[in-house]
Amino acid sequence: xxxxxIKELLASDMSIVDSVIRxxxxxxxxxxxxxxxxxxxxxxxxxxxxxxxxxxxxxxYQGKFHYDLAAxxxxxxxxTLLHDDVVDESDLRRGRATASALFGNAASVLxxxxxYSRAFQMMVQVNDMRVMQTLADAxxxxxxxxxxxxxxxxxxxxxxENYMRVIHCKTAKLFEAAMRLGAILGKVDAAHEQSAxxxxxxxxxxxxLVDDVLDYSADEQxxxxxxxxxxxxxxxxxxxxxxxKHGTAEQAGVVRRAIExxxxxxxxQVLEIIRQTGALEHTRQQAQREAEAACAALANLPxxxxxxxxxxxxxxxxxxxx
Numbered sequence: 001x002x003x004x005x006i007k008e009l010l011a012s013d014m015s016i017v018d019s020v021i022r023x024x025x026x027x028x029x030x031x032x033x034x035x036x037x038x039x040x041x042x043x044x045x046x047x048x049x050x051x052x053x054x055x056x057x058x059x060x061y062q063g064k065f066h067y068d069l070a071a072x073x074x075x076x077x078x079x080t081l082l083h084d085d086v087v088d089e090s091d092l093r094r095g096r097a098t099a100s101a102l103f104g105n106a107a108s109v110l111x112x113x114x115x116y117s118r119a120f121q122m123m124v125q126v127n128d129m130r131v132m133q134t135l136a137d138a139x140x141x142x143x144x145x146x147x148x149x150x151x152x153x154x155x156x157x158x159x160x161e162n163y164m165r166v167i168h169c170k171t172a173k174l175f176e177a178a179m180r181l182g183a184i185l186g187k188v189d190a191a192h193e194q195s196a197x198x199x200x201x202x203x204x205x206x207x208x209l210v211d212d213v214l215d216y217s218a219d220e221q222x223x224x225x226x227x228x229x230x231x232x233x234x235x236x237x238x239x240x241x242x243x244x245k246h247g248t249a250e251q252a253g254v255v256r257r258a259i260e261x262x263x264x265x266x267x268x269q270v271l272e273i274i275r276q277t278g279a280l281e282h283t284r285q286q287a288q289r290e291a292e293a294a295c296a297a298l299a300n301l302p303x304x305x306x307x308x309x310x311x312x313x314x315x316x317x318x319x320x321x322x
Contacts, residue, residue: 035111055182058306075119082112138177145169154234175204202294209287212237239279291318
């Protein structure tokens with residue numbers, strides 16, 4: 001199944017999700033509408049809400065709450081983006097000015113808070129304690145992941161275990177929650193729910209690993225992101241950690257200084273070291289392992305077009321170029 005086929009399969013469902021997002025984004029405060037609509041309509045992949053829909057359908061759910069929860073997941077994700085761009089002082093996301101660059105930091109943070117609180121209003125309406133627990137736990141862990149990443153910035157001694165912990169908290173947890181929500185709605189047994197959650201965790205991990213590769217290898221026109229942003233922010237991602245461990249002492253010193261100083265001027269030199277040590281290939285291989293683990297987690301699911309779509313998404317997550 002191709003990515004285009006996936007889009008076609010989900011088109012009508014995602015159209016409903018988009019309608020819910022637009023409807024529930026509304027506020028009587030004009031600035032909330034302005035900032036919220038700007039970021040929600042900024043060209044994201046809508047992958048996380050799509051996972052809620054796919055999981056619910058893969059487990060035979062027949063109701064309507066998966067559309068609301070898909071919108072909830074997108075609101076939580078969007079809130080993290082608004083806050084991320086303030087913390088990272090980013091001026092570009094998906095090829096457009098960030099909300100913080102356009103509307104200011106205060107507006108971005110406060111509208112992010114609005115989206116979080118609106119998400120919790122919506123999840124309460126589903127009236128399922130397991131749903132609320134899943135989303136509350138995920139939101140809390142994401143916040144912890146953001147703080148962990150902040151502590152890791154400019155720290156060249158961050159190891160792979162610490163780096164992976166940030167990924168699991170900051171990125172993969174919402175993928176896991178999205179898949180778990182569909183399983184909860186489908187009222188499956190604990191084993192199937194855990195399989196769905198494991199798929200989401202592995203998928204989200206693969207997705208973030210490739211994001212970290214793309215910061216050193218992507219086409220800026222496709223990603224809408226400046227190459228080297230992670231280095232400028234002093235983020236010790238896997239390509240840098242691997243390059244320091246497997247390069248010469250001199251190469252490790254160059255990468256270490258770049259992380260500690262956020263030295264974007266050394267980006268060409270760091271990029272060459274990353275290439276010479278095979279750090280990007282290693283990170284891609286790790287992403288592929290995570291994608292394979294995601295597919296393996298679905299082994300006991302009944303065959304369906306929705307299961308096939310989830311497998312295609314896992315493979316895409318590890319091989320994508322944007």
